[in-house]
Amino acid sequence: MSGFTTLLMRDLRLVLRRPGDVGVVLAFFVVATVLFPLGIGPETNVLARIAAGVLWCAALFAALLSLERLFAADYEDGTLDLLLLAPWPLELAALAKCLAHWIVTGLPLSLLAPVLGIAFGLDGTSLLALGATLLVGTPTLSLIGGLAAALTLGARKSGALLALLALPLCVPTLIFGAGAIETLAAGDGIVTHVAILAALALVALATTPWAIAAALRQAGE
Amino acid sequence: MADLHFLANPARFRRFSQRVLPGLGFATVLMLAVGAYMAFFVAPEDYQQGKTVRIMFLHVPSAWLSMGGYALLAALGASLLVWRHPLAALMARAAAPVGASFAAVCLLTGSLWGRPMWGTYWVWDARLTSMLLLFFLYLGHIALSRAYDSPERGDRAAAILALIGVINLPIIKFSVDWWNTLHQPASITRLDAPAIHNSILVPLLWMAVSLLFLFVWLVLLRTETEIDRRRLENAEAAA
Numbered sequence: 001m002s003g004f005t006t007l008l009m010r011d012l013r014l015v016l017r018r019p020g021d022v023g024v025v026l027a028f029f030v031v032a033t034v035l036f037p038l039g040i041g042p043e044t045n046v047l048a049r050i051a052a053g054v055l056w057c058a059a060l061f062a063a064l065l066s067l068e069r070l071f072a073a074d075y076e077d078g079t080l081d082l083l084l085l086a087p088w089p090l091e092l093a094a095l096a097k098c099l100a101h102w103i104v105t106g107l108p109l110s111l112l113a114p115v116l117g118i119a120f121g122l123d124g125t126s127l128l129a130l131g132a133t134l135l136v137g138t139p140t141l142s143l144i145g146g147l148a149a150a151l152t153l154g155a156r157k158s159g160a161l162l163a164l165l166a167l168p169l170c171v172p173t174l175i176f177g178a179g180a181i182e183t184l185a186a187g188d189g190i191v192t193h194v195a196i197l198a199a200l201a202l203v204a205l206a207t208t209p210w211a212i213a214a215a216l217r218q219a220g221e
Numbered sequence: 222m223a224d225l226h227f228l229a230n231p232a233r234f235r236r237f238s239q240r241v242l243p244g245l246g247f248a249t250v251l252m253l254a255v256g257a258y259m260a261f262f263v264a265p266e267d268y269q270q271g272k273t274v275r276i277m278f279l280h281v282p283s284a285w286l287s288m289g290g291y292a293l294l295a296a297l298g299a300s301l302l303v304w305r306h307p308l309a310a311l312m313a314r315a316a317a318p319v320g321a322s323f324a325a326v327c328l329l330t331g332s333l334w335g336r337p338m339w340g341t342y343w344v345w346d347a348r349l350t351s352m353l354l355l356f357f358l359y360l361g362h363i364a365l366s367r368a369y370d371s372p373e374r375g376d377r378a379a380a381i382l383a384l385i386g387v388i389n390l391p392i393i394k395f396s397v398d399w400w401n402t403l404h405q406p407a408s409i410t411r412l413d414a415p416a417i418h419n420s421i422l423v424p425l426l427w428m429a430v431s432l433l434f435l436f437v438w439l440v441l442l443r444t445e446t447e448i449d450r451r452r453l454e455n456a457e458a459a460a
Contacts (some may be wrong), residue, residue: 171397
């Protein structure tokens with residue numbers, strides 16, 4: 001496990017030394033969300049109805065935006081070659097990179113979204129539910145996005161391609177994440193939705209590290 | 222599967238396909254002609270939907286073939302990653318646009334059928350939406366396999382994507398079904414008729430087999446082209 005934590009701490013330290021990179025992603029999230037009331041109109045009941053969907057979609061885009069560089073820097077400066085040569089599983093390295101990505105984007109997005117939700121007129125329980133579903137759902141986005149990032153490593157127009165690959169695969173998470181707040185409005189609990197989001201995250205956890213490692217191996221060939 | 226291994230060699234595959242292709246093409250055209258006659262003149266009109274029910278004979282087999290086509294992509298991807306069959310990559314490259322075209326035909330005919338029946342070209346019905354997402358998965362596969370300067374790299378990236386996609390397809394389908402029941406509970410009458418009468422079922426199955434022939438013919442033809450293209454590229458690189 002020491003390799004795992006070392007890599008994780010290294011990635012977190014890199015982000016900590018250039019906090020602007022994360023700041024840009026969060027700023028994008030805020031600006032993109034604020035555009036919706038401007039485009040749709042300020043009626044509070046309309047905004048409260050679409051809030052969960054808008055915040056979830058914006059979080060998805062923000063997470064994708066930051067994924068393009070997940071492996072690219074390591075690919076360019078040769079770190080990836082060393083990871084490929086290292087005598088410990090590449091799957092763990094992939095997992096460490098995705099975890100680092102989640103800590104610096106998924107986690108702050110989950111904390112920031114309820115704050116923005118207040119501006120959309122969501123009530124207290126909905127805000128909590130929004131934060132909870134994002135907290136459980138964003139790891140899936142980091143893992144699937146990590147796979148898309150590994151597959152598009154060194155490709156032409158990799159940014160747009162990454163979005164094209166990752167977005168259809170993220171649909172289930174989006175549906176259950178945004179759907180949870182809607183069920184809450186209808187008077188039901190969100191336990192089922194959170195459980196399914198957790199199940200999706202576990203499926204992603206069980207499959208994507210192997211696929212990411214396979215993709216990284218052929219990128220290194 | 223073992224019997225198909227002899228086709229893994231591109232040169233041997235080419236000899237095989239050149240023997241099969243003309244007859245297969247002829248059979249496809251003949252079967253489609255008979256199928257079109259059955260669909261337009263033999264099959265009865267629906268008492269509610271009138272002539273528009275004939276769209277089904279193209280629409281439903283296209284849906285089947287686009288789903289089967291993705292399963293084929295995943296199988297080819299697995300055989301490329303596991304056995305490194307050189308032909309699997311070329312065939313996946315050939316099959317993806319064909320499958321995407323069938324998905325597009327399914328979506329287009331569905332929307333043309335929806336206009337007279339539902340009064341709109343598009344509804345966010347669970348089946349329509351999951352077919353649209355399948356179409357996007359095809360687009361991702363096509364774009365990824367052609368995104369690299371080295372074609373082999375694109376082949377293998379696309380193979381991994383096809384395998385992950387095939388694991389995710391049932392999950393996507395399930396979640397879209399769930400999403401639809403949440404948002405609009407059964408506002409559309411579906412085609413869940415108790416049983417399809419033989420006068421409709423026979424032309425439908427006939428068209429399904431004819432379009433399967435078309436699918437196989439197109440994939441074999443395009444695979445031949447891909448073999449030639451790869452050879453040309455290699456020759457150019459060597460020169």
